[in-house]
Amino acid sequence: MMNDTPVKKTLGxxxxxxxxxxxxxxxxxMQLAKAITAKxxxxxxxxxxxxxxxxxxxxxxxxxxxxxxxxxxHNVLKVxxxxxxSFSLVSDDIAHSNEEVSDEQWY
Amino acid sequence: MMNDTPVKKTLGxxxxxxxxxxxxxxxxxMQLAKAITAKxxxxxxxxxxxxxxxxxxxxxxxxxxxxxxxxxxHNVLKVxxxxxxSFSLVSDDIAHSNEEVSDEQWY
DNA sequence: ATCATTAGTCAACTATAGTTTACTTATACA
DNA sequence: TGTATAAGTAAACTATAGTTGACTAATGAT
Numbered sequence: 414m415m416n417d418t419p420v421k422k423t424l425g426x427x428x429x430x431x432x433x434x435x436x437x438x439x440x441x442x443m444q445l446a447k448a449i450t451a452k453x454x455x456x457x458x459x460x461x462x463x464x465x466x467x468x469x470x471x472x473x474x475x476x477x478x479x480x481x482x483x484x485x486x487h488n489v490l491k492v493x494x495x496x497x498x499s500f501s502l503v504s505d506d507i508a509h510s511n512e513e514v515s516d517e518q519w520y
Numbered sequence: 521m522m523n524d525t526p527v528k529k530t531l532g533x534x535x536x537x538x539x540x541x542x543x544x545x546x547x548x549x550m551q552l553a554k555a556i557t558a559k560x561x562x563x564x565x566x567x568x569x570x571x572x573x574x575x576x577x578x579x580x581x582x583x584x585x586x587x588x589x590x591x592x593x594h595n596v597l598k599v600x601x602x603x604x605x606s607f608s609l610v611s612d613d614i615a616h617s618n619e620e621v622s623d624e625q626w627y
Numbered sequence: 628a629t630c631a632t633t634a635g636t637c638a639a640c641t642a643t644a645g646t647t648t649a650c651t652t653a654t655a656c657a
Numbered sequence: 658t659g660t661a662t663a664a665g666t667a668a669a670c671t672a673t674a675g676t677t678g679a680c681t682a683a684t685g686a687t
Contacts, residue, residue, distance in 0.1 A: 445609060483673080567665090582666090592673095
């Protein structure tokens with residue numbers, strides 16, 4: 414199954430651009446990792462590009478893109494912001510569903 | 521403005537339950553921190569409760585609940601999972617908006 | 628087949644996150 | 658107001674994430 418698409422690079426070079434994972438699926442460190450790699454390659458940036466721009470070492474960046482969670486939240490957030498990725502918080506509220514729908518009258 | 525609501529604790533004790541932040545607003549470390557505290561207090565768990573359950577020290581937990589980002593992603597995720605919180609990935613796609621809306625016919 | 632360029636690994640070192648223990652402050656209840 | 662419980666802080670120590678520099682492995686172009 415062909416999962417990668419070649420994309421033109423700045424200097425006229427072609428690089429494998431890894432595919433963006435399904436953002437709708439439940440969050441996992443690997444999903445995050447893949448999204449980061451996909452974004453970076455899609456933006457035609459090398460590990461060194463990002464590494465230099467954010468003052469993060471290449472090995473650390475690689476850890477992040479491998480889904481290693483033993484990294485500082487700080488570093489992950491820096492990378493995400495730089496690449497235009499963000500989180501959204503999801504709470505397992507176990508449905509307040511019906512009772513106490515609101516203080517407001519809605520009908 | 522009254523921002524906290526007292527809630528019955530397991531041993532018949534009343535504790536300030538901090539309010540859940542707006543999950544719809546843009547993500548920030550502080551939003552995450554507040555959501556975690558809100559969840560924990562809402563579940564009537566003490567810092568020590570969580571700290572022991574997850575084998576994370578109290579100081580580290582406090583760092584997390586203060587929005588300090590110099591903590592391991594690993595620890596943040598453990599706490600979130602335990603409390604029933606999760607992330608959802610958001611990508612600033614800079615609108616593919618119009619062109620190539622979909623492969624499918626939708627009208 | 629060779630040459631750039633990028634990705635990924637490794638080892639030694641440095642920086643700092645995380646732990647433990649103890650203490651202080653705040654909160655709720657009697 | 659005193660007491661129990663929880664939150665938060667501080668310091669010394671330990672564990673480990675992160676860095677640097679050099680090296681190897683892929684990948685794509687010519």
